[in-house]
Amino acid sequence: MLGKELLDVLCCPVCRGDLFYAKEVSELHCKKCRLAYAVKDDIAVMLVEEARKLDDSK
Numbered sequence: 001m002l003g004k005e006l007l008d009v010l011c012c013p014v015c016r017g018d019l020f021y022a023k024e025v026s027e028l029h030c031k032k033c034r035l036a037y038a039v040k041d042d043i044a045v046m047l048v049e050e051a052r053k054l055d056d057s058k
């Protein structure tokens, strides 16, 4: 579980925008870029190469 302080300082490496923490999937989501950054062992993997594309084209 990520602390709120950590979450506050994290931003999307692409657009520098705010990230939304998706608890259920342990990912940080950037709604703008539609990218999901994984959180592994409480460490956010802020690498664009590692990010997953969010598919919300439903």
Ligand SMILES: [Zn+2]
Residues within 6 Å of the ligand: 012, 013, 014, 015, 016, 017, 030, 031, 032, 033, 034
């Ligand atoms: Zn972004």
